[in-house]
Amino acid sequence: MDNWIKKQATLAGSRTAITDGKQSLTFAQLAKRSDQLANKLNDLSALNNQRVAILTNNSVAGYLIAMAVLNSGHTIIWLNRRLSATELNYQLADSQVDVCLYEDRLNVSELKCRTISFSEVNFASEKALPKHLEFDLETAASVMYTSGTTGRPKGVIQTFGNHFNSAMASALNLGVTSADEWICTVPIFHISGFSIMMRGLIYGMTVRLVSNFDEEEIHQILVKEPITMISVVPYMLKKLLAIKQKTGDTYNEKFRGMLLGGGPIDQETLQQCEKMQLPVVQSYGMTETCSQIVALSFSDAQRHIGSSGKPLFLTQLRLDEKTSEIQLKTPALSPGYLGQPEKYATKITVDGWFKTGDVGRLDAEGFLYVDGRSDDMIISGGENIFPDEVQAAYAQCPFVSDIAVVGVADDKWQQKPVAFVIPNEQTLLAKDLSDYGRQRLAHYKVPKNFYLINEFPHNASGKLQRFKLREMLDKNEVNELQ
Template sequence: MDNWMTKQAALFPKRIAVDDGEERLTFSELVKRLEQLSGQLGRVGVLQGSRIAIMTKNGLLGYQMALAVLGSGQTIVWINWRLADNEIKRQVRDSRPTICLVEDALWRDSFHNGFMKFSQVQQIKSQPRQLVSQFNSGDVASVMYTSGTTGEPKGVMQTFGNHFSSAIASSLNLGLTSHDDWLCAVPIFHISGFSIIMRGLIYGMTVRLVSHFDPVLVDRLLRTEPVTTISVVPYMLKKLLDLRDQKSGAYNPDFRCMLLGGGPIDRQTLTRCQTYHVPVVQSYGMTETCSQIVALNDVDADTKIGSVGKPLFLTQLKLSENGGEILIKTPALTSGYLSRPEALFNKKTTDGWYRTGDVGHLDSDGFLYVDGRIDDMIISGGENIFPDEIEAVYSAYPGVDEVAVIGVSDKQWGQSPVAFIVSSKPLSTQKLVAYGRQRLAHYKVPKHFYQIDHLPTNAGGKVQRYKLRKRLNDR
């Protein structure tokens, strides 16, 4: 297949590829910038290997560095800049990149050999270097470490074919075109953010970059700029709805929808979305599938509350006969885990279905409901309890901003659920228990409620329950 960057520059040279609020680059201008960076990277010999790591926020220079690496025929290894030193170095050792390019603002004193600041690259004197003319479908475009909701991350290899299949399925679902303008406020080192960049190249649409999620800024951009789409997680959606409660003025007339990942929304949140005419497309996907593979369109949201929808084009889905695990087949599925060839094999059935590790059920109309992770399931007195169900109930409790549930050892029942709650005010345990007993089976009501300042989450906004377990053990 053609190099997506040079192809867009040839077809639509004056179309805006990226906008960070201060500078706007057309596809033609973008390719010239990428050729210059490619020349500079080639001058110091870092293009002699096969992988280059990148650690950056959602900045225009970081965006260009990533595409220069990709356009030079290299594989991007995305490094989460929020990680501790030992975690970063572990991933660098595992992926063995030629160099790790670091945004200047993220530089640490512990970085020595094998790390280079963006500014050092920019200071290299060199001639522009022509980008590769083609991308091969089976070549690995990016390596992205799973965010680690359960433990140590693995490097997910994402091919050009994976990204292309994901983009095509998404466009068929959302009706995206080159006239769209996608606001990227989620991290580009995470699949939710990087998929926007890749779709921008494939569709020829504008990517509107913001450095981080600032609800006040994002609300203003949605009202005043021609943004058509934004990717959010439940936390971001709720913060934006809070601002809708305070501000007058609808989003811009071109705005089409919010693409929600990280879990379905509750009835109360959906009602608020409808009140403010904010269409939400709920979705289900993972790093291993280059973003969403199942989606619930806004028109079905009211009658299918709690569902993540139906499989997109190119995705097949079924449930295992034993336990209801969600199994999938899709051309967007990873080619494997870096340095762990057996890991993907072990996650597939004998006839090639990929085991997601999630348990779910289908209704009579074929809509998927995700009950929870197999690893998170709590078995209490022989009954299976999924934290997601309990969290959905308590999310609607007045004063609860966020909630997460885990299972702890119980001498009588084997395990019992406990809840961690984020709230701006003290909450009565007695009232929380009474509330739960009115809406849940008694064995599902948490035995203890712990109020904390914030929940530990990964880059995609998913709660890292193993950190909550560690917190209890440390107590």
């Protein structure tokens, strides 16, 4: 296919591609600017490697750098700015990246590769690159790391074809019109955010970028600007709903709906949304599938509380007969994990279906209910947390002889990680353990509470029984470390 950036410059040249409310670029300007930036990166010898890492907040500068990397035919390694230096260095080494481009105000002092700030790029000279005229659907556009239950984090490869098919599936589900404008308040280094950028390129649609989720600001934007769609996770939805209820404001007349990821919403919230005429499309997806692959329309939601909806037009879905694991086929499915084909192979069934690791049910009408992770993944505020990864970070901790992490329900974040510990010393404080974790893990991964335990519940084959830990909590059988 034609290079999408250049294509939209000819198809929708005068339409706004990106705006943060102050700074705006049309698709024609985007094409020009990303050509220039690619030439500057070339002048800095930052494009010698096929892969280039980007560490940024949601900003027009970060968006433009990402577009420049794609425009020059390179692959973006998306770094999560909330990760620790240790975690990031692992990803930089694993992806064999030699350059990390970063937003100026972020701290990269501990990163073990060449780092180039966005201002350095801007101040560089231009050294003309050969024009990259085509986007090959089989080529990796982006890589995003996800932690697994076992072993090291995996770089999920997302091809241009994956992004294209994901955008098509979304268009068939949510519709697409020339008036569409999608607000991106979720991180652009996550698939939820980056998929909005890619839809923008594919639809020729305006992306309204917001740096942080500030519910008052987003609310005002939804009221005053011609936004049609917004992607949210449950805690964002609840905050926006609360303001809408308080103010009684109506969103702008073009507003079409909220795409909700990160788990279904409860009946009460749904009813309040209905009362406030706030159409919510619940969805289910993952980094490996380039965003949503199952969705629940607002009109079906009341009759199917707790469901994630129906598999989209491009999604084939089945449940494993024995384990009820959700398995699927979709052209939006990642072709593999960077450098770990053997790991990816374990995720594919003999007859070619992708094993999500999630357990689910289908009702008679074909609506999917996701019952949880077979591997105990915790979803907190839209971020995935794998208990085994958190436990591994504490493996060498001198304060505890053993630790087990589980997710528990949380009003604000849907779920939060908490830990059960067998302490090594009497005077241990929760703060010590928390500080220890914060030096090694993204803050959101650090357990919010620590509970004392003498012995961990295991089954006959020695596997930790996390459900028993949760039962102890529910029954108040454990003491919290202060």
